[in-house]
Amino acid sequence: MKERNVGGMRCSEVLAVLSEYVDGELEDSAVGKVETHLLGCPNCERFGRNFGSMVVSLRKESEDSPEAALDVMARLLEQLRKAKVEV
Numbered sequence: 001m002k003e004r005n006v007g008g009m010r011c012s013e014v015l016a017v018l019s020e021y022v023d024g025e026l027e028d029s030a031v032g033k034v035e036t037h038l039l040g041c042p043n044c045e046r047f048g049r050n051f052g053s054m055v056v057s058l059r060k061e062s063e064d065s066p067e068a069a070l071d072v073m074a075r076l077l078e079q080l081r082k083a084k085v086e087v
């Protein structure tokens, strides 16, 4: 696979911090880089839209049920791993 450097981060770096990004634990400067990468990288763009909607549902579900949120997170990470393999 060919990694791209978009927004100051490579694909593998984005994937490495994605769980922190979803958890809201990432510092603001890194959040901006991740979002710039997801918007600007053709490799990551194909699941970027799906990713965004999953983050939204994760946020909603985590308010009602932390267990449901974990389930969403697991599906998200599985999808990202698949996307990485296909690149």
Ligand SMILES: [Zn+2]
Residues within 6 Å of the ligand: 004, 010, 011, 014, 037, 041, 042, 043, 044, 045
């Ligand atoms: Zn990428």
